[in-house]
Amino acid sequence: MRVTTLSIEGRSARSALMLSLVASLLYGSQYVVIKDGMGGINPLLFGAATMGTGGLLAMLLVRRRKGLDLSIFKRWEVWAGTFFATAMIACQYIGLTLSTASVGGLIVGSNVIFVAPLSAIIFREVIGRVQALGVAVGLMGLMTITTGWDLSFLGTNVFLGDILLLIASFSIAANYPLTKFAVRVMGNDEWVMSFHLLSAFFLLILSLFIGGPGEPGDLSIPAVLFVGLFCTSVPTLLWAIGLRSLSMTTSATVLLSESAFAVLLGVVLLSEPLDTMTVLGAVLVFLAIFTVSRTVAQKR
Structure with missing residues (x-):
């Protein structure tokens, strides 16, 4: 009986890892599509269209x-999720x-550090x-990517773009x-639907002002359709299902492939x-995420 239970749990964990991996690849494909397909449209309106x-x-x-x-829609989790989704x-x-797709993927994909x-x-x-050392190394990597350790870079639009990407992360x-909290009281699809629709509404309002x-x-239209259909609710739903069987840190680590x-x-x-400092920062971030995930895996 115990062997059967372990076997089922093992298959469940492997399935969760595969779902998270597929989600990460879908997430990773969005950066070049957004960068190349947004054109002159308001990014907030573009975001409202994709999330909608x-x-x-x-x-x-x-x-x-x-x-x-x-x-x-009366649940606090939905409104909190909407706030962070809109900000993201x-x-x-x-x-x-303001920044490049590759740097955007590196910064946003480093969310495991947080x-x-x-x-x-x-x-x-x-x-x-x-694990604490890994987080510190990751923060140093993000600092290297965003500033290149050049103080003159701090006042540029590229640096502003990197900071915005860091907030998104x-x-x-x-x-x-x-x-984790939301799926205890509602289905994965209900959770994903709720904050996607609400954030689309608030992004639309913001774009008007x-x-x-x-x-x-x-x-622009093909980009909206691609990102909306394949890079928003679908990977989020796959990720949310996988998160049921994985720790937060393990799931975030699998999503590292999004950055790559x-x-x-x-x-x-x-x-x-990719300049030297960006590559160095990427190496530090990848090393940090590997360190964080390895210590978590040993504890599990």
Whole structure:
């Protein structure tokens, strides 16, 4: 009986890892599409369109499974998730207009560095010395990527874009514990649907007051459809399902492949250069995430 239970748990963990991996590859593909396809459209409006598309797709899944239950919109988890999702999309999309897709993928994908301390605070996961060192190395890597240790870089638009991407990364990390709480009282699809639809609404409102609609490019509509259908609710739903069987830090570590895939696509498809400091920062971030995840795996 014990062997059977362990076997089932093992398969469940492997399935969760695969779901998280697929989610990370879908997430990683969005950076070059956003960077190349947004054109002159307001990033906030672009974000509202992509999140709205993803939210409607999730709503179809909810209706097919059980029907809509509007009571979920009274839950604090939904509104907290909406706040961080709105901040994440706004900062990420605006940040990508000022920075490169590859750097955007590196910074946003480093959210595990913030997940580790958050998991310690909220779920009382113990952070050992090695794990704390990993977080410190990761922060140093992010500092290297965003500034290149050049003080003259601090006043540039590129630095502003990197800071916005850093805020987006923290916002993603904040949604990890919220997801843990939310799926205890609602379905994964309901959770994903709720904050996608609400954040789309608030992003639309923000776009009306900040910048106007802008000028859509030839690739804007295809980009909205691609990101909305494949890079919002679908990978988020896969990730949320996988998170049921994984720790927050382990799940975030698997999503590290998002950064690697984003860098690969940025260099290959957009011919984005990677300077020495960016490469050094990326190495430090990858080393930090490996260190954090390895210590968590040993504890499990």
